[in-house]
Amino acid sequence: xxxxxETPVNxxxxxxxxxxxxxxxxxxxxxxxxxxxxxxxxxxxxxxxLSPLIYILMVAAVVSAFVSEITDTLFIAAVLVINGIxxxxxxxxxxxxxxxLRALEEPQATVVxxxxxxxxxxxxxxxGDRVLLESGQxxxxxxxxxxxxxxxxxxxxxxxxxRPIYKSAGDLVFAGxxxxxxxxxxxxxxxxxxxxxxxxxxxxxxxxTAKPPLMIRMExxxxxxxxxxxxxxxxxxxxxxxxxxxxxxxxTMSIGLAVSAIPEALPIAISxxxxxxxxxxxxxxxxxxxxxxxxxxxxxxxxxxxKTGTLTLNELTVTDxxxxxxxxxxxxxxxxxxxxxIKSRDGGKDGPSAAVRRLLGVxxxxxxxxxxxxxxxxxxPVGDTVDVALLAAAHKAGISRSSxxxxxxxxxxxxxxxxxxxxxSFHQVExxxxxxxxxxxxxxxxxxxxxxxxxxAVPIDRAHLRGQIExxxxxxxxxxxxxxxxxxxxxxxxxxxxxxxxxxxxxxxxMQDPIRPEVPAALDACRQAGIGVAVVTGDxxxxxxxxxxxxxxxxxxxxxxxxxxxxxAVAAGERALDEITRHGRIFARVxxxxxxxxxxxxxxxxxxVAVTGDGVNDAxxxxxxxxxxxxxxxxxxxxxxxxxxxxxxxxxxSIVAGIREGRVAYNNIRKVIFMQISTGAAEVLLFLLAMVxxxxxxxxxxQLLWLNLVTNGVxxxxxxxEPAEGDELRSPVRRPGEPIFDRLMLRRIALATVVxxxxxxxxxxxxxxxxxxxxxxxxLLLLLFVLFENVQCINSRSERRSVFRQSHFxxxxxxxxxxxxxxxxxxxxxxxGVNDILQIAPISLEQWLLLLAAAAPLLxxxxxxxxxxxxxxxTKRGNDDNKx
Numbered sequence: 001x002x003x004x005x006e007t008p009v010n011x012x013x014x015x016x017x018x019x020x021x022x023x024x025x026x027x028x029x030x031x032x033x034x035x036x037x038x039x040x041x042x043x044x045x046x047x048x049x050l051s052p053l054i055y056i057l058m059v060a061a062v063v064s065a066f067v068s069e070i071t072d073t074l075f076i077a078a079v080l081v082i083n084g085i086x087x088x089x090x091x092x093x094x095x096x097x098x099x100x101l102r103a104l105e106e107p108q109a110t111v112v113x114x115x116x117x118x119x120x121x122x123x124x125x126x127x128g129d130r131v132l133l134e135s136g137q138x139x140x141x142x143x144x145x146x147x148x149x150x151x152x153x154x155x156x157x158x159x160x161x162x163r164p165i166y167k168s169a170g171d172l173v174f175a176g177x178x179x180x181x182x183x184x185x186x187x188x189x190x191x192x193x194x195x196x197x198x199x200x201x202x203x204x205x206x207x208x209t210a211k212p213p214l215m216i217r218m219e220x221x222x223x224x225x226x227x228x229x230x231x232x233x234x235x236x237x238x239x240x241x242x243x244x245x246x247x248x249x250x251x252t253m254s255i256g257l258a259v260s261a262i263p264e265a266l267p268i269a270i271s272x273x274x275x276x277x278x279x280x281x282x283x284x285x286x287x288x289x290x291x292x293x294x295x296x297x298x299x300x301x302x303x304x305x306x307k308t309g310t311l312t313l314n315e316l317t318v319t320d321x322x323x324x325x326x327x328x329x330x331x332x333x334x335x336x337x338x339x340x341x342i343k344s345r346d347g348g349k350d351g352p353s354a355a356v357r358r359l360l361g362v363x364x365x366x367x368x369x370x371x372x373x374x375x376x377x378x379x380x381p382v383g384d385t386v387d388v389a390l391l392a393a394a395h396k397a398g399i400s401r402s403s404x405x406x407x408x409x410x411x412x413x414x415x416x417x418x419x420x421x422x423x424x425s426f427h428q429v430e431x432x433x434x435x436x437x438x439x440x441x442x443x444x445x446x447x448x449x450x451x452x453x454x455x456x457a458v459p460i461d462r463a464h465l466r467g468q469i470e471x472x473x474x475x476x477x478x479x480x481x482x483x484x485x486x487x488x489x490x491x492x493x494x495x496x497x498x499x500x501x502x503x504x505x506x507x508x509x510x511m512q513d514p515i516r517p518e519v520p521a522a523l524d525a526c527r528q529a530g531i532g533v534a535v536v537t538g539d540x541x542x543x544x545x546x547x548x549x550x551x552x553x554x555x556x557x558x559x560x561x562x563x564x565x566x567x568x569a570v571a572a573g574e575r576a577l578d579e580i581t582r583h584g585r586i587f588a589r590v591x592x593x594x595x596x597x598x599x600x601x602x603x604x605x606x607x608x609v610a611v612t613g614d615g616v617n618d619a620x621x622x623x624x625x626x627x628x629x630x631x632x633x634x635x636x637x638x639x640x641x642x643x644x645x646x647x648x649x650x651x652x653x654s655i656v657a658g659i660r661e662g663r664v665a666y667n668n669i670r671k672v673i674f675m676q677i678s679t680g681a682a683e684v685l686l687f688l689l690a691m692v693x694x695x696x697x698x699x700x701x702x703q704l705l706w707l708n709l710v711t712n713g714v715x716x717x718x719x720x721x722e723p724a725e726g727d728e729l730r731s732p733v734r735r736p737g738e739p740i741f742d743r744l745m746l747r748r749i750a751l752a753t754v755v756x757x758x759x760x761x762x763x764x765x766x767x768x769x770x771x772x773x774x775x776x777x778x779x780l781l782l783l784l785f786v787l788f789e790n791v792q793c794i795n796s797r798s799e800r801r802s803v804f805r806q807s808h809f810x811x812x813x814x815x816x817x818x819x820x821x822x823x824x825x826x827x828x829x830x831x832x833g834v835n836d837i838l839q840i841a842p843i844s845l846e847q848w849l850l851l852l853a854a855a856a857p858l859l860x861x862x863x864x865x866x867x868x869x870x871x872x873x874x875t876k877r878g879n880d881d882n883k884x
Contacts, residue, residue: 015112015130024126031125031141031191041088048084074837107640109140110382117370117382125191133184134368135417138641139177142190145169149415150182178641183368183415232684239691269672273720277665285649286658287632293644295669296627298662301733302532302607303655304599304621307544308385308478309631310612310652311535311551312513316385318393320345320477320510321356322468324451324461329356331393338371338379338395352397355452359506362482363390364401365436366413366425371395384416386480389511390438408434412495418538418592426487426495434486435500441469441481441508448483451505460505468508469540476546477510478539513547518653520552525656527554530733532607534585536595541588548586555585563589570597577601596620606735610655612647613639629655656729663728668720671796674745675719678752679712679789685757690764696774698764703782706828706838711786711821715793718817723810725798744799744869751865752795755858756788763854779840780851786825787855790818795862800869803859 016024039047058080062073109122112130122140125131131143133151145151145167152164155177164180167173172189176197192198233254240250277294281287288294308314321329327344329352334340342352352360369387372380381388391401408427416423422439437444445465450457472479485503526533533553537544541560548555561584569577581601590598595611599621602609613622614631622628622642630643631650640646647654683704690698699707763784767777793814794803808815828834829842 013112013130014115016126016128017114020128021113021124021126024128025124028127028191028194030123032123032193045084045088048088049080107138107140109137110134116372119382125188127188127191129188131186131188133173133179133186134415135179135181135183136639137179139173139175139179141175141188142195143173143184143186144189145171145173145184145186147185148182149184149413151179151184152181154178154180181417232688236687236691243694269676269716269720270669272717273665273668273672276668276720277661280661280664281645281658284657284661285647285651285654286661287646287648289644289646293627294662294665296608296662297610297629297645297655297658298660298664298666299734300531300608300610300627300659301735302534302602302609303526303652304534304536304595304602304609304611304625305652305655306612306614306618307535307537307539307547308513309614309650311515311519311547313516314385314513314650316389316478316511316513318389318509319512320472320475321359321507322472322510323355323359323453323507324465324468324505325453326468327353327355329353331396336379338373338392340396342393342396355454355507357397357399358452359482359509360390360394360397361399361404362436362484362506363438363480363509364394364399364404365408365410365427366416366423366438367391367401368415368423385513386511390480390509393509414495414497420497421538422497422500424497424500426499429486432486433488433495434484435495435503437483437500437503438480441465441479444481444483444503444505447500447503448485448505449502452507457504465505465508470542472508472510473540473542474546475510476543476550477512478543480509480511482506482509515547515551516651516653518651522653522656523552525660525729529659529729529731531659532585534581534587534598534602536587536590536598536611538590539588541586544586544588553585559583559585561587563587563591563594566590566594566597570594574601574604578604581605592618592620596624599625608735610659612652612655613643614650618642660724660728663731663734664722664724666734667725667728668722670740670745670799671719671722672716673740674748674752675789675792675796676712676716678749679756679785679792680708681749681753682756682760682788683707683785685753686760686764689757689761693765695765695768698761698781699778699785700839703778703838703840706825707782707785707789711825712789714821714824715789715814715817718811718814719793719796721811721813722797725801748799748862748865751861752792752858755861756785756792759854759857760784760788775839775841780843780847782838782840783825783843783848784851784854786821787851788858790821791855791858793818795859798866800866800873802863802866804863 107122108119109125109129110117110119110132111125112118112132117132125141127141129141131141133139133143139153146169148168148171151167153167153173154164155174167184173184173186174197175191175195190196190198237250237254274292274294278288281294281297286297288297305311317333318331321331321342323329328346329342330345332341332343341350342356343350367383367387367390369381369383369391371388371391372382381392394401408429411426411428411433413425414420414423416439420439421443422437424435424437426433426435428434437447445460445462448460451460451465469479469481483503483505487499523533535544535548535553539547541562545555545560561580565580566577566587569580577597578601581598582605584598587594587598595613595618599609599611603626608626610627610629611618611621611625612629612631613619618630618639619642622630622639627645628643629645629647630639632640632646632648645658683699686698690696760781764777764781767780768774772780797803797806797811797814825840826842828838829840835841
């Protein structure tokens with residue numbers, strides 16, 4: 001595969017100037033791929049008619065026309081068009097919102113411009129830019145490499161090759177490929193649609209999008225309802241045929257009964273509910289990459305979170321330095337991040353010793369961070385937080401990385417990778433090659449033969465140094481070790497890890513990362529919501545435990561599990577690992593493959609797991625978790641691509657806020673389902689009672705269409721906009737296998753069906769036997785069912801809370817929906833033509849009040865049921881407290 005450069009390759013080490021960038025943007029445009037826009041409104045509108053129910057209604061319209069029922073034909077056609085427009089507006093709006101939110105996922109790129117390294121939005125990249133690549137990044141453009149350090153790329157998106165490919169200077173790397181290891185530097189040759197990936201994206205951008213699993217399940221439910229309704233229709237048809245009803249009336253009535261029972265607007269309502277949830281999550285810094293993740297996040301029972309940047313601020317600061325001779329130095333914070341004193345902890349000396357300066361100098365060499373000081377109050381850090389913290393500490397000691405590199409020219413370096421746990425650089429020191437290393441203390445102890453003291457290098461005392469490490473870890477510090485030493489030359493230029501032996505141990509640095517202030521309250525909310533939290537980190541167990549306790553986690557020492565224990569359990573089999581994860585809550589010194597094993601084990605233990613991650617090593621766990629949550633600010637492109645959800649602020653509290661919004665969305669879906677199924681079932685019961693007892697048909701098919709697709713449809717839309725009830729995070733956790741139609745939902749539907757269906761038939765029977773004409777009785781019954789819908793809409797706002805304890809102005813859309821449905825129906829009574837089609841007429845105020853009284857029992861029964869439910873919950877909580 002080849003790709004041609006769009007511009008002459010720029011090889012200047014200082015990169016482009018700001019003026020050159022502006023000119024290139026004018027010429028080549030933004031570095032964005034050709035992304036398929038959401039379907040047009042017309043296409044969405046036409047898609048509303050691709051439904052088995054719509055096909056049935058179309059057939060009904062044709063049959064009505066064939067039997068000369070032109071009025072019914074026109075009304076059915078009008079209802080189809082109006083319903084299609086309403087559904088299209090809702091779905092189109094949801095699609096536009098989702099498309100707009102995806103723009104917030106824009107990746108970043110590291111470039112050299114005007115002689116300084118900068119982090120920019122990848123869309124601002126231009127041909128000729130000098131681009132720096134590192135592990136975990138998605139390559140932002142087609143780039144011609146001129147430098148490479150152990151660089152490996154995953155090119156599966158282009159070649160299908162699953163194994164990483166080594167790249168060296170002179171190779172062309174393509175946009176969209178993933179840096180799995182190492183570092184690279186080169187010049188962008190093509191951006192946006194001119195890249196190889198752009199050409200591929202242009203060819204596949206019209207690819208169809210799969211339906212969300214939740215909608216697929218609901219459509220399957222609708223099909224089952226259709227089967228049940230089909231049986232009811234056969235029964236109705238048999239009785240009607242036996243009663244010698246006209247075939248046209250019987251067929252139209254059967255169609256009307258089908259419309260009554262099938263919740264045809266449910267898929268649209270679910271899409272809108274999830275889209276609203278997506279927008280609400282965006283307000284709390286949670287970007288949802290696909291609609292089903294809205295509901296999925298609300299379903300999680302366990303959050304497996306990393307520590308740095310999620311529970312903490314990811315603003316590391318060097319606070320302590322321990323030397324092998326037990327001297328202890330502290331770094332005090334100043335008014336500026338780069339200011340502050342370094343002094344002996346015992347107060348004996350103010351200012352860094354030669355040994356401290358040597359250690360901080362070593363920390364500055366195998367370092368990929370950069371600090372640009374604009375003025376006394378402004379600085380720009382670029383790079384990993386550990387590297388930046390070390391450079392800031394060196395700055396306090398008066399050490400400049402650029403000056404060190406001038407004195408000790410860089411020959412080769414080994415970049416930091418999570419699996420190797422160290423970084424090293426090789427430099428010429430007085431014509432001899434020296435290695436400088438920083439990394440995990442345990443690892444560096446194994447690399448060293450001596451340790452530095454006031455008397456010089458002496459044989460290393462590993463037990464003594466391990467004691468220092470443990471003491472610092474108990475203080476909640478993140479501990480890093482440093483070593484250096486002369487090494488032999490490498491004739492072939494292969495300066496690798498095999499040369500890092502017999503080094504001199506220089507000391508330890510302790511860093512602190514403050515707990516995010518919102519985290520303790522968020523962890524407390526998780527406890528109330530029944531959501532477990534597990535910390536999965538590569539840090540030392542003691543450090544991880546101290547920080548977790550500071551954050552507000554509650555756990556016992558037995559709940560702290562190490563990577564070694566995980567490895568032993570994995571070797572012993574799934575049952576052994578599942579036993580550990582059943583109680584484990586702090587998983588420390590965990591390797592990437594072990595993180596995935598932990599996530600899978602938690603799922604086997606019955607949890608619905610949301611897992612956080614930011615590195616390339618987290619991608620497998622993010623991809624295989626029920627909900628993958630990537631860090632948007634500090635996360636790698638690989639992590640973001642593997643996740644379902646992205647946190648724009650990397651904050652654990654935002655996950656909890658997202659769970660709350662996910663539960664709100666799920667509850668609103670239940671509310672719509674309850675309203676649609678209960679009103680539809682009531683109409684079915686009404687007709688079955690009429691058929692069995694031999695009364696005239698209570699309503700016409702057109703009246704049923706009006707009820708279900710117009711007056712009810714207006715209120716369905718309003719219900720999905722319901723705000724949070726306030727107790728979402730205090731409600732019992734929803735188990736993964738829990739069906740939408742649980743016992744509570746079925747009980748409430750049964751009660752509402754009996755009251756509306758049975759009460760409606762009783763009213764119709766009383767009206768017809770009291771001397772009222774069939775037209776008048778049917779007219780009154782139709783308005784009664786509109787009132788039933790109004791009351792049921794209000795009842796649906798909460799499964800447990802009384803209507804009288806809710807704010808009726810917290811959702812103005814609901815208030816407008818209820819009033820609007822009444823206004824539509826009463827208005828239709830006075831509109832010539834419409835009232836003829838619906839066979840309705842104006843009624844008196846006294847009759848309207850009578851119907852309102854007839855609808856009131858539905859509210860009373862619902863309130864009594866909620867009261868009994870609350871009483872049961874209270875009794876159960878009391879019993880649980882007594883047992884505790």
